[in-house]
Amino acid sequence: MKPRVTLYTRAGCCLCDEAKHVISEAHAHADFEYEELDIDSDPDLLRLYNDEVPVIAINRVKAFKYRVNMNDFLKKLAARA
Secondary structure (H helix, E strand, O other), X not given: OOOEEEEEEOOOOHHHHHXXXXXXXXXXXXXXEEEXXXXXXXXXXXXXXXXXXXXXXXXXXXXXXXXXXXXXXXXXXXXXX
């Protein structure tokens, strides 16, 4: 079963754009499902992640917030596969 990566993001977030880039590049090295959720479109997500975006969850477990690098992302992805 492929791991599922969820990026919690919002418009105008520079760190979110960086996280999207890392996740996009990681697809060349690993197979995973990906979804992006805009926290501003859901009151529950906004309450949970308002001050933390971007947040990356792997299989619904928070793995990163604010910044992520490729090596750490791939290691956590492999550990949760």
